[in-house]
Each structure stands twice: as C-alpha cells, then as structure tokens.
Amino acid sequence: xxxIIIANRRGHQVIExxxxxxxxxxxxxxxxxxxxxxxxxxxxxxxxKIGGQHVLDxxxxxxxxxxxxxxxxxxxx
Numbered sequence: 001x002x003x004i005i006i007a008n009r010r011g012h013q014v015i016e017x018x019x020x021x022x023x024x025x026x027x028x029x030x031x032x033x034x035x036x037x038x039x040x041x042x043x044x045x046x047x048x049k050i051g052g053q054h055v056l057d058x059x060x061x062x063x064x065x066x067x068x069x070x071x072x073x074x075x076x077x
Contacts, residue, residue: 004032004068006039019063032068033061039070046070 006013015035017028040046040058047054049067057068 002063002066004035004070006070008072017063029063036061036068036070043073044070
C-alpha cells in the first residue's frame with residue numbers, strides 16, 4: 001500500500017492507494033495525484049521517501065512511491 005501523509009493543524013491525514021489494475025485502484029491513484037498537485041499549487045512542500053529517508057521532491061507524481069509527505073507552509077509573523 002502506498003500513501004500520502006498530509007501534515008496540518010489537526011495533526012495529519014493519510015491517503016492510501018494500491019497499484020493493482022482495478023477501477024478502484026485507478027481512482028485512488030487519480031485522487032492522490034490531484035491532492036499532490038493541489039498541495040503544490042497552494043505552496044506546500046512535498047517530500048518522498050527514498051531508502052528510508054524523506055527528500056524534497058518537485059517531480060511528477062509517481063504512484064509507485066512508497067510514501068509522500070505534504071507539509072503546509074508556516075504562517076504567521
């Protein structure tokens with residue numbers, strides 16, 4: 001199972017998808033891709049897990065990635 005962890009002021013939210021060739025999996029992947037694109041458009045930072053560590057990522061969505069994290073920008077002054 002692959003996932004996106006979204007850090008927000010309520011803690012975090014987890015979005016998961018499978019990569020099997022089913023209609024449900026394709027819908028989950030499309031939703032995950034949309035969520036990542038919307039987060040980037042809103043100025044969030046995205047990282048992906050590579051070899052047990054998260055590294056910043058600005059590449060296209062890859063449904064084979066084990067885990068993405070979305071971190072909202074810090075607001076305030």
